[in-house]
Amino acid sequence: MRMLRHCLALCALFVAFASAAPQAELDRSALDAYRAEDFASASAWWLDALEAATGVDEQGEPLASAGERARLMANLGNCAARLDDWAGAAGWFEASLRLRPRDDDTREKLNFARGEAGWPPLDRGDLSSTTSRVLGAFTADEARWLALLGLLPLIVALAGEALRGGRAWRQASIASAVLWLIACGPCVHAAWNEDSDPMLVISPNGAAARPEPRESAERLERLPSGARFERLDELPGWTKLSGPEGRAVWVPSRDVFALER
Amino acid sequence: MKTLTRSALIACCLAWISGLALALPLQADTPKVTAQLSSGLVRLGTGVRVNLHAQDVEEARVVDVPEVAGLKLSGISRPSHERRESWVNGRRSVSTSIRWVVVYDPVEEGDYVIPPIELEVDGQRVKTRELSFTVKRDLQGEELGYLEWIDLPEHIYEGESFRLRLRFGWDVRTNVNHANLMLPWWGELPNAIEAPDPGDKIANPVDVYLNNRQRVRVLDLGEQKVGGTTMRLLELDRRYIATRSGTIELPKSFLEFGMVEQRMFSERKNTNHIGVAEVAIEVRTLPTEGQPFDFSGGVGRFVVGQSVDRRSVDVGESIKFGVEWTGSGNIEFFEAPDPGRLEAFDGFRVYGRTDEFLGDRRRVVYDLVPERSDVEEIPALPLWVFDTQTENYTSIDTEPIAIRVRALPGAVGLSGEVATGPVLDIGDVQTEPVGPDGPAGPSDTTLFAVPVFALGGWLLLRTRVRRAGDPDAPAAKARRRALRRLRRDLGRSTTASDQSLAVRRFLGARSGESPEAWEGRPVIDWFEEHVGIDGDVQRRDTAQRTAALLRDIDASIWAGSNAALERNRIEELARELTGGLL
Numbered sequence: 026m027r028m029l030r031h032c033l034a035l036c037a038l039f040v041a042f043a044s045a046a047p048q049a050e051l052d053r054s055a056l057d058a059y060r061a062e063d064f065a066s067a068s069a070w071w072l073d074a075l076e077a078a079t080g081v082d083e084q085g086e087p088l089a090s091a092g093e094r095a096r097l098m099a100n101l102g103n104c105a106a107r108l109d110d111w112a113g114a115a116g117w118f119e120a121s122l123r124l125r126p127r128d129d130d131t132r133e134k135l136n137f138a139r140g141e142a143g144w145p146p147l148d149r150g151d152l153s154s155t156t157s158r159v160l161g162a163f164t165a166d167e168a169r170w171l172a173l174l175g176l177l178p179l180i181v182a183l184a185g186e187a188l189r190g191g192r193a194w195r196q197a198s199i200a201s202a203v204l205w206l207i208a209c210g211p212c213v214h215a216a217w218n219e220d221s222d223p224m225l226v227i228s229p230n231g232a233a234a235r236p237e238p239r240e241s242a243e244r245l246e247r248l249p250s251g252a253r254f255e256r257l258d259e260l261p262g263w264t265k266l267s268g269p270e271g272r273a274v275w276v277p278s279r280d281v282f283a284l285e286r
Numbered sequence: 287m288k289t290l291t292r293s294a295l296i297a298c299c300l301a302w303i304s305g306l307a308l309a310l311p312l313q314a315d316t317p318k319v320t321a322q323l324s325s326g327l328v329r330l331g332t333g334v335r336v337n338l339h340a341q342d343v344e345e346a347r348v349v350d351v352p353e354v355a356g357l358k359l360s361g362i363s364r365p366s367h368e369r370r371e372s373w374v375n376g377r378r379s380v381s382t383s384i385r386w387v388v389v390y391d392p393v394e395e396g397d398y399v400i401p402p403i404e405l406e407v408d409g410q411r412v413k414t415r416e417l418s419f420t421v422k423r424d425l426q427g428e429e430l431g432y433l434e435w436i437d438l439p440e441h442i443y444e445g446e447s448f449r450l451r452l453r454f455g456w457d458v459r460t461n462v463n464h465a466n467l468m469l470p471w472w473g474e475l476p477n478a479i480e481a482p483d484p485g486d487k488i489a490n491p492v493d494v495y496l497n498n499r500q501r502v503r504v505l506d507l508g509e510q511k512v513g514g515t516t517m518r519l520l521e522l523d524r525r526y527i528a529t530r531s532g533t534i535e536l537p538k539s540f541l542e543f544g545m546v547e548q549r550m551f552s553e554r555k556n557t558n559h560i561g562v563a564e565v566a567i568e569v570r571t572l573p574t575e576g577q578p579f580d581f582s583g584g585v586g587r588f589v590v591g592q593s594v595d596r597r598s599v600d601v602g603e604s605i606k607f608g609v610e611w612t613g614s615g616n617i618e619f620f621e622a623p624d625p626g627r628l629e630a631f632d633g634f635r636v637y638g639r640t641d642e643f644l645g646d647r648r649r650v651v652y653d654l655v656p657e658r659s660d661v662e663e664i665p666a667l668p669l670w671v672f673d674t675q676t677e678n679y680t681s682i683d684t685e686p687i688a689i690r691v692r693a694l695p696g697a698v699g700l701s702g703e704v705a706t707g708p709v710l711d712i713g714d715v716q717t718e719p720v721g722p723d724g725p726a727g728p729s730d731t732t733l734f735a736v737p738v739f740a741l742g743g744w745l746l747l748r749t750r751v752r753r754a755g756d757p758d759a760p761a762a763k764a765r766r767r768a769l770r771r772l773r774r775d776l777g778r779s780t781t782a783s784d785q786s787l788a789v790r791r792f793l794g795a796r797s798g799e800s801p802e803a804w805e806g807r808p809v810i811d812w813f814e815e816h817v818g819i820d821g822d823v824q825r826r827d828t829a830q831r832t833a834a835l836l837r838d839i840d841a842s843i844w845a846g847s848n849a850a851l852e853r854n855r856i857e858e859l860a861r862e863l864t865g866g867l868l
Contacts, residue, residue, distance in 0.1 A: 052719070059715055092720035100715040114712070125720075134712045169727030176736055183744035187751055190758035205737075212733070 048077040048089060052097070059104065068104035071097050079286070091164065095125035098286065102134060111141035112227035112250065116282035119147070119225065123284060126162050143229075144251035160214035168211035175208025222256040224266055224281040232281060234274035238263035245274060256283065318342065319405055320476050321414035325538040326468025326497060327559055330395055330423045333360060336388040337535070338414065339476045340407050346384045349404040349411070356421075357398060360389040370531050370571070381530045383476075392421040397498070418498055420468070420542075427558020431456045432517050433541045434562060441568040443674055444531045445585035447481060447616045448567070454541045455519035456558075458509055464546035464557065466495035467502065467522065470537045477532045477569055481525040481618070492520060527616050531571040538564045572672055576679050582623065584671030584682075586615025592684040594664065600692045601659050604637065607652040609667060609684055615674075617648040623669050625652055630665035633658050659693035761798055768795035769864050776853050782842035785850055789839065792860055793832075796868035809833035817867050828862050835859055 055070030075097045078089035102117030118135035122128060136146050148154045163171060179201035186194035226232045231250045235242040238260050248254065248268060257273055258265035264281055268274040324335035334357075340346040351362055366385040392398070397420050402413035436451035452469075456462050490506040507519040528534065544557030572585065588611050595606040607625075611617050626636035637653040654664065666683040673680045751757055768791075775788035790801040797803075797816070813819050813829035820826075835856065842849055 049719070056715070056717055087723075090720055090723040092723060096716045096720050103712060103715045106712050130713055130716070137712050164723075166724060166727035169733060170725075172733060173728045173736060176740060180740045183740060184747065187744050187748035188757060190751075190756060 048074050051077060055100070059100070062107075064104045064107040068101055068108070071101050071104065075101065075286070091124040094286075095121040095128065095131070098124070099128070099131045099134065102131075102138065106134075106138055106141075111138050112144075112225075112229065113282065114138040115142050115144065115251075116225045116227055116284065120282075120284045120286050124164070126164065139251070142227075142251065157214075160211050161218075163211040163215070165215040165219065168215045172205075172209045172212040175205045179205045221285070223253045223284045224256045224264060225284055226250050226252050226254070226276075226280060227282045228280035232276040234266070234268050234276055236274065238265070238275040242275070245272075248274075248276060253284070254281075319346075319407060319412050319414055320474040321403060321417055322474045322476075322535070322537055323417050323419050323470035324564070325419065325540070325561070326470045327420050327422060327538075327540040327542070327561065328392060330392055330421055333389050333391045334419060334421075336390070336400065336403070336417060337537075338386040338388065338403065338405070339383060340385075340405065341383045341476060342381050343384060343407050344382065345409075346405055346407040348386055348388075349406050351388055351403055352401045354390065354398060354400055356394045356396060357390040357392055357400070360391050362389075363387040368532070383532075395421050395423050397421075415474070417470075419470070420498075422559065427543070427560050430460050430558050431541055431543055431560035432512050432519065433539070433560045435536075435565065436521070438565060439567055441570055442528050443570050443572055443585050443672060444528050445572065445583060445616055445619065445672075446569075446674055447525055447527050447586055447614060449523060449525050450536075452522040452539065452562075453507070453519060454522070454560075455507075455510075455512070455517040456543045458516050458518050460543075460558075461545055462518075462543050464495070464542070464544055464555075465520070466498055466542040466557075468497060468540040468542060470497075470539070471535070472497060475526065475534060475536075477530050477534050478526040478528050481527055494520065527619065528569045531569045534567040534569060536565045536567070538562065573677075578670045578679055578681075580623070580668070581670045581672070581679060582620040584611075584615050584617075584620030584669060586613060586671070586674050588613040588615045588617070588669065588671055588682045590669065590682050590684055592667070592687065594687055594689070597688065598690045598692070599656060601656060603655065605654045605656070605664070605689065607654050607664055607667075607687075608649060609652070610647050610649045611669065611682070612647040615671060618643040620648075620669070620671065622648070622650045623667055625654065625667060628665075628667075633661035634664075656689070656691040659691050661689065661691045663688045761795075764795040765798065768792045769860055771795070772860050773857060776856060779850055779853075781848045782839050782850055783848055785856065786836075786839045786843060789836065789856060789860075793863075793868070796863065804836075809836060813867065819867075825867055828859070828867055831859055832863065 051070050051074035055067045055074060058064075058070060059067035075094060078094050078097060080088050082088055098117050098121035102114045102121065105111075105117055106114035115135060115138040118131050118138055121131050122135060125131065136148075139146055148158055179198070182194060182198040182201040186198045226248050227250070229250055231247040233244045234246050234248050235244055246269070248266070254266040254268060256264060257267055259278070260275075262278055263275050264278045265273055265275050266281070318341045320339045320341075322337045322339070324337070328334050338348065346365070348362060351359060353359060363386055367382065368385065369380065369382045371380050388403070390400070398418065400417040400419075402416055404411060404413050406412075431454070433452070433454045436453050438450070439448050442448050452467070454465075454467065456465075490508075491503045492506040493501045493503055496502040502522065505521045505523060507521055509516050510519050511517070512519070526534075538561055540559050540561045542557050542559050544555065546557065547554040591610045591612075593608045593610075595608075597605075599605055609622075611620075622639070622641055624636070625631040625634065631654075633656055634654045635657055637655055639650055639652045641650045642648075664687040666686050668681040668683045670679060670681050672678075755762060772788055772792040775791065776785065779785045779788055787801065790804045793799075793804045794801040810829055810833055813825075813832075817825070817829075819829050835851075838851060842851060
């Protein structure tokens with residue numbers, strides 16, 4: 026029985042190594058191409074690496090960590106920037122930040138790329154932006170742990186209140202409850218955005234929104250460059266978005282960038 | 287309406303109304319519609335035409351043509367559509383206009399006013415101004431008066447500035463106290479706008495009547511010989527800018543001069559009339575061939591002059607470079623050149639400019655700052671214009687001005703400063719693979735269940751604890767703190783009396799009684815009664831040791847030594863009591 030367990034463990038290790046090896050190889054090739062200033066090839070290699078790193082293995086485990094995928098996306102952003110596609114670069118950096126939200130290096134790159142693309146900075150410095158940034162500073166797993174660990178002080182305070190009573194324990198309980206609710210903020214934020222599939226308009230002239238997925242359809246409006254809209258559906262070459270005022274519109278897929286990858 | 291006599295009051299009212307009618311179309315943002323009479327003075331039996339002209343409109347129609355007593359409405363023509371295109375700096379401008387002609391036949395001699403004619407232009411109702419003219423049975427005075435156009439151009443180009451000079455006068459031997467210019471085109475000149483009024487710059491100004499209802503300032507030329515006759519000459523001089531290609535029509539104009547005697551409610555006229563034939567000026571389109579990219583829109587003849595406020599500066603210091611354009615061109619309308627966009631001015635930074643039109647000249651002052659010490663002159667500043675004399679596009683250049691620019695000690699110039707400033711760029715790619723993620727977050731069930739259990743547990747525990755009394759009551763607090771207080775009291779105790787008080791406080795707090803209750807109390811009996819030590823050897827032993835402790839303390843006190851007992855013995859027993867008995 027023990028032998029069988031060892032064999033299974035070895036097989037699992039081999040499968041993991043086998044899936045990691047092509048990605049590492051692709052990553053190395055991409056890095057070589059980038060250093061040789063062949064940014065188009067580097068971009069292609071890193072796209073392949075990202076594809077190889079995306080998905081789950083037979084055990085249902087992800088093929089690569091979210092951090093690693095975020096790194097590949099950030100590098101793809103670098104390639105886009107070097108190819109003077111600053112809007113595309115901003116898209117890759119933002120997609121990377123969604124997986125690794127506290128990566129200051131990528132955040133700086135994103136702000137720079139947005140500036141070069143002629144867009145305003147993501148963090149406008151107002152209350153709404155700051156709140157959104159604080160709530161989004163955690164991954165979904167981190168946010169869940171935070172919500173759970175934030176419960177510990179509350180449990181202690183409630184136990185004290187139950188056993189000892191008194192104003193101090195009551196106040197401690199209330200304070201702990203407030204702290205716990207605050208700690209739940211990132212988790213609620215993550216849950217709220219869990220099913221979102223935002224698309225970034227990266228065409229410098231905006232994206233022409235049409236009621237149907239064909240060029241001959243009448244153009245309803247032009248979605249502004251740098252704006253985000255929810256993806257509803259997709260057809261070859263066309264993406265259906267929830268446009269302004271919630272109206273469903275079709276735009277050419279080349280004009281938008283999927284931030285959820 | 288026929289008015290044979292007009293009182294002064296009516297004249298004032300009419301002048302005020304016509305002034306208002308003239309002013310309103312200028313103030314309001316309405317389509318431009320003009321109405322011109324073919325002549326301000328007509329001989330009886332001759333028709334008078336009203337030319338209606340709607341500019342830059344798509345659709346227009348005449349809503350109502352007023353009937354005038356003494357005038358027979360002969361007819362109105364069909365609308366005549368006109369469309370013109372022009373190109374300036376690669377920009378195409380298209381203008382469309384619609385014309386009508388309304389013809390009236392006077393049936394009686396007199397002064398007439400045609401009320402405003404209403405038109406509907408692009409869905410908007412507009413009215414023309416009132417038109418006035420005079421019908422005379424006989425026109426006399428050709429030999430006594432003088433009226434002539436001076437240097438009237440036959441053709442001009444769109445955008446070009448041109449002057450209308452109408453010289454007029456009368457024989458000095460004629461008695462004249464009244465002069466009235468009848469200019470049907472005044473204020474209604476299509477395809478042109480009037481340049482700012484230079485009235486205050488006329489050397490010898492004289493006011494004469496214009497179209498019977500307003501006054502206009504003209505130049506007094508004094509007495510001069512005209513064809514062998516000495517005449518008192520005056521001149522009306524106005525400057526216009528042609529706004530679009532087409533024709534500028536100047537209908538037949540008249541001068542009325544003579545004696546007018548004002549009475550209480552009327553006036554008596556003894557006047558003569560002289561006219562000048564109608565003329566037209568052709569406005570040509572600017573040629574697109576050879577038009578430079580930097581064409582400023584200037585049309586005509588220009589002369590340029592330049593000046594600087596200083597010629598020796600340090601790098602980074604400002605030089606005020608003034609350029610002044612004069613001439614017969616449209617100096618107020620061209621776009622002044624921008625040195626910041628000219629390669630020749632690479633050594634300079636342009637910090638701004640002031641631009642002003644001074645009536646007869648255009649002055650632009652540029653704020654130039656040399657960036658390098660090797661700059662030796664302010665280069666020629668070109669202005670591309672269309673010269674109407676040579677009919678070619680030409681550049682009017684300023685003269686280069688030599689300057690000396692000194693380098694600041696240790697300075698590298700403005701451009702150097704820029705180059706050494708921080709240069710922003712994105713960072714390098716991330717080469718190190720990132721390790722595995724942290725532990726997976728707790729499941730939804732855990733996230734929901736733990737708070738629910740915590741809340742339920744708190745409620746259960748709280749209820750159970752409260753059954754035994756309020757844990758925050760003073761007795762409960764004293765009971766919890768009894769052992770801690772005993773230790774503290776024992777630490778301070780030096781005699782058996784102190785220890786006795788400390789132990790009784792402890793026992794009182796734990797049993798919920800006063801310390802005095804434990805003085806002389808049969809301890810074993812109390813434990814048997816309140817705690818129940820029967821059958822429990824351990825408990826009975828503890829009770830017995832408690833009784834022994836109290837006896838030993840009392841013995842020490844009453845034996846006279848009052849020596850303190852061993853502290854550990856008391857503390858150990860107190861812990862045992864706290865653990866179960868009390």
